Amino acid sequence: MQFLGEEIRQTTEAVWTSILGLCIDATEIGVEHTARTDDWVGCVQIAGEWGGALVVACPTALLERIASGMFGKQTNELTPDELRDALGETTNMVGGNLKALLPGVCFLSLPAVSHGGDWKKQVPYARLVTLLNCTTDGVPFTVALLEKTPRPAQG
Numbered sequence: 001m002q003f004l005g006e007e008i009r010q011t012t013e014a015v016w017t018s019i020l021g022l023c024i025d026a027t028e029i030g031v032e033h034t035a036r037t038d039d040w041v042g043c044v045q046i047a048g049e050w051g052g053a054l055v056v057a058c059p060t061a062l063l064e065r066i067a068s069g070m071f072g073k074q075t076n077e078l079t080p081d082e083l084r085d086a087l088g089e090t091t092n093m094v095g096g097n098l099k100a101l102l103p104g105v106c107f108l109s110l111p112a113v114s115h116g117g118d119w120k121k122q123v124p125y126a127r128l129v130t131l132l133n134c135t136t137d138g139v140p141f142t143v144a145l146l147e148k149t150p151r152p153a154q155g
Helices: 005-019 060-071 080-099
Strands: 026-029 040-048 052-058 106-108 112-115 126-136 139-148
Touching (some): 005 126, 052 060, 052 080, 060 080, 080 112
Antiparallel strands (some): 040 106
8 A cells, every 4th residue: 555645646736737837647656666867856854753755756858847837937048956946846845735644743854856866765764655656748757755764773
């Protein structure tokens, strides 16, 4: 069973349509993700009674559409900082809406954004509990919820 899978799908669709003005064409909850190593990755850490992280990973083409809408610029006018800001804000919006559905009182960190690499390796000491694969106009993106795991003993 995917933890809050349907709620994550609904939250993601709400942010995409109402705030970003984009449609989600398809979603699959719990389907294994093939790493796209050129993705931009937004991450917010979740702390409190439930601990983990929310990750949004998308390719540059989709991130440019998101940032273009947020900043009112053509894609060729966007700076790398604007791309980071757009993904950070998008991740924060999805995470903020999801936070209310988590058990107990939880807090979000500021978003962190990176480019390239496998997002699964960017959140140490966490296990994947929900995976949502989506497309917008045929461009894939991923939303994942990871739960904090105990840090292994050093010895």
